[in-house]
Amino acid sequence: MPKGVLVIAETRDGELRSVTAEAISAGRWLADGKGEECSVLLAGSGIADHAGGLGVYGADTVYLADHEALGVYSGELWLEAAAEAIAAADPSIILIAATSTGKDLAPRIAARLGAGYAASCTGLSLEEGTVEATRPVYAGKIVEKVRLSTAVGVISMRPKSFEVDDSRSTSPAIEQIDTAWATDAKGVSAGPVEAAEGARVDLTEADRIVSGGRGMGGPENWGLLEEIAGLLGAELGASRAAVDAGWRPHSEQVGQTGKVVTPGLYVACGISGAMQHLAGMGRSKVIVAINKDSDAPIFQVADYGVIGNVMEVLPALAEELRKLEA
Amino acid sequence: MNLVVYITQVPDTATRVKIGADGQNIDEQDATWVVNPYDEIAVEAALQIKEAGEGTVTVIGIGPERVGTALRSCLALGCDEAIHLKTAEPVDDPLQQARLVAAALGDRSYDLIFTGKQSVDDDTQAQGPMIATILGIPCATEVTALELTDGKVEVTREVEGGKQTLKLDMPALLTTQKGLNEPRYASLKGIMAAKKKEIDAVDSDPGEAGLERVELVLPPTRPEGKIVGEGPEVVVELVRLLKEEAKVL
Numbered sequence: 001m002p003k004g005v006l007v008i009a010e011t012r013d014g015e016l017r018s019v020t021a022e023a024i025s026a027g028r029w030l031a032d033g034k035g036e037e038c039s040v041l042l043a044g045s046g047i048a049d050h051a052g053g054l055g056v057y058g059a060d061t062v063y064l065a066d067h068e069a070l071g072v073y074s075g076e077l078w079l080e081a082a083a084e085a086i087a088a089a090d091p092s093i094i095l096i097a098a099t100s101t102g103k104d105l106a107p108r109i110a111a112r113l114g115a116g117y118a119a120s121c122t123g124l125s126l127e128e129g130t131v132e133a134t135r136p137v138y139a140g141k142i143v144e145k146v147r148l149s150t151a152v153g154v155i156s157m158r159p160k161s162f163e164v165d166d167s168r169s170t171s172p173a174i175e176q177i178d179t180a181w182a183t184d185a186k187g188v189s190a191g192p193v194e195a196a197e198g199a200r201v202d203l204t205e206a207d208r209i210v211s212g213g214r215g216m217g218g219p220e221n222w223g224l225l226e227e228i229a230g231l232l233g234a235e236l237g238a239s240r241a242a243v244d245a246g247w248r249p250h251s252e253q254v255g256q257t258g259k260v261v262t263p264g265l266y267v268a269c270g271i272s273g274a275m276q277h278l279a280g281m282g283r284s285k286v287i288v289a290i291n292k293d294s295d296a297p298i299f300q301v302a303d304y305g306v307i308g309n310v311m312e313v314l315p316a317l318a319e320e321l322r323k324l325e326a
Numbered sequence: 327m328n329l330v331v332y333i334t335q336v337p338d339t340a341t342r343v344k345i346g347a348d349g350q351n352i353d354e355q356d357a358t359w360v361v362n363p364y365d366e367i368a369v370e371a372a373l374q375i376k377e378a379g380e381g382t383v384t385v386i387g388i389g390p391e392r393v394g395t396a397l398r399s400c401l402a403l404g405c406d407e408a409i410h411l412k413t414a415e416p417v418d419d420p421l422q423q424a425r426l427v428a429a430a431l432g433d434r435s436y437d438l439i440f441t442g443k444q445s446v447d448d449d450t451q452a453q454g455p456m457i458a459t460i461l462g463i464p465c466a467t468e469v470t471a472l473e474l475t476d477g478k479v480e481v482t483r484e485v486e487g488g489k490q491t492l493k494l495d496m497p498a499l500l501t502t503q504k505g506l507n508e509p510r511y512a513s514l515k516g517i518m519a520a521k522k523k524e525i526d527a528v529d530s531d532p533g534e535a536g537l538e539r540v541e542l543v544l545p546p547t548r549p550e551g552k553i554v555g556e557g558p559e560v561v562v563e564l565v566r567l568l569k570e571e572a573k574v575l
């Protein structure tokens with residue numbers, strides 16, 4: 001009988017991604033609840049050094065798939081790596097972070113195994129040994145609770161929906177996976193990821209976001225937001241109106257057709273707060289809104305609203321934040 | 327070139343979706359149904375390839391009677407054929423859906439299959455990679471650019487922090503992301519022509535689900551918004567609140 005949790009890890013630029021730390025923490029928690037083991041698949045090229053370090057999150061076993069061809073993500077090859085680890089671990093739950101990679105890979109694994117797939121979940125619970133997951137649907141207007149009804153289930157977890165627990169101290173058993181199959185590219189030649197200009201932390205993983213909308217007046221005023229973002233150590237976001245106007249790249253769009261973000265602090269500047277924008281940022285911990293229209297719907301969700309012109313409020317805010325730094 | 331587009335029908339994103347009395351499904355009563363926005367991009371991509379050379383575009387949809395309308399609107403855009411995998415109830419489970427389409431495509435020949443990146447109702451983002459895996463063909467998700475070159479398709483996919491370029495052997499499956507193209511509107515002529523086209527309706531049984539829906543609930547509500555004040559003077563108070571009350575600074 002399948003048993004235990006297998007987490008699929010992701011690294012970027014040679015570092016373990018924070019979303020993977022979250023996923024392993026979630027996997028450990030589930031495994032503890034069921035009194036079972038938590039293992040991790042670590043696939044990539046030259047990633048072996050990370051294996052031992054996964055013990056702080058409570059990994060019992062790390063399956064290593066280290067091959068040059070796995071250095072860039074290709075769903076076809078990573079699926080094979082996952083299949084090998086699954087054959088070895090025989091898990092009942094497969095857990096992966098709902099990143100670009102996770103959202104590409106998880107459904108492939110589910111289809112290969114004929115497993116139920118709970119996508120982009122924000123919460124997990126155990127009900128008499130069965131995993132129940134919550135997932136926002138209809139752009140967050142409704143929450144769906146699902147139960148995995150197959151012997152093996154696949155779950156992807158949205159970034160920042162599970163607290164990292166790095167207080168464990170297991171020393172994981174490390175098992176090499178045979179990667180001979182990796183020389184067959186399976187009809188896909190995948191290039192490396194070219195970093196977007198100015199990209200730092202991805203918005204979905206950002207702790208603080210400063211976002212601008214049509215009310216910013218034009219791209220020439222983004223310096224104001226950059227200054228605030230610099231002072232806060234925040235990333236930049238935008239509404240669709242700002243993206244459609246060509247002021248900002250689509251990678252910065254927050255909302256239903258952009259990114260769904262959950263930072264600790266979200267500062268919305270000159271954004272009206274349309275339903276589709278709220279769909280992307282409504283789960284932020286603390287929301288600050290600056291808007292000249294006191295009736296703007298953004299104020300209904302803002303923990304702290306400032307009614308005023310961004311051109312005046314933002315410089316004042318920058319000055320105040322600078323004082324804080326000094 | 328045989329092009330297949332898999333489309334789903336969703337409530338208009340401006341619709342106020344309500345949970346039905348059973349707590350299991352949404353109340354469909356007041357919903358305005360549209361073609362999923364990402365699927366419009368998928369349809370456009372297929373139509374552009376057809377128009378650049380030779381080929382036919384087949385659209386497939388799964389679901390109850392109402393899905394016929396969505397398929398008809400794709401015919402109006404210029405798609406040649408429509409297949410409706412008809413089920414009594416909406417099918418929500420991604421595995422069930424993928425198996426249905428894969429089975430329907432089983433004995434057809436196709437060069438490229440398109441799906442939207444995600445449907446904006448269940449937000450699963452699963453169909454494309456699932457179908458490709460069942461069919462055993464290469465797949466690229468979140469495609470923002472594509473080019474056909476000597477029997478292969480070269481695509482750019484959007485990933486966090488950047489872009490990745492891939493070259494896929496055909497047949498292949500691509501899921502379409504915003505930025506790939508600007509979907510067209512139907513012309514009056516197209517709408518008239520679509521009225522005469524047949525939709526191939528096939529009664530379908532969704533089979534076993536991989537996922538059991540326990541219930542639909544409303545998300546936790548945020549506490550009522552609070553206004554700190556008006557004008558640049560209030561930023562002092564704002565920063566104080568962020569620091570001392572919200573403790574985020």
Ligand SMILES: Cc1cc2nc3c(=O)[nH]c(=O)nc-3n(C[C@H](O)[C@H](O)[C@H](O)COP(=O)(O)OP(=O)(O)OC[C@H]3O[C@@H](n4cnc5c(N)ncnc54)[C@H](O)[C@@H]3O)c2cc1C
Binds near residue numbers: 276309
């Ligand atoms: C299918 C679909 C998907 C969508 N997806 C998204 C999405 O992913 N993300 C998204 O953001 N939107 C999305 N939208 C669009 C959304 O409905 C809104 O049109 C959009 O969010 C509006 O952007 P905005 O708030 O910047 O602009 P507006 O609604 O025009 O608001 C501008 C705000 O700025 C204020 N303002 C103006 N000047 C100043 C000033 N000097 N100082 C202070 N405040 C000022 C105004 O009072 C106003 O409230 C989608 C729409 C559809 C139909």
Ligand SMILES: Nc1ncnc2c1ncn2[C@@H]1O[C@H](COP(=O)(O)O)[C@@H](O)[C@H]1O
Binds near residue numbers: 368420442453
């Ligand atoms: N019921 C359905 N019928 C036909 N196509 C669908 C259906 N559900 C999803 N799709 C397709 O699969 C894509 C991804 O959907 P999803 O995996 O549900 O987010 C959509 O953009 C559609 O192209």
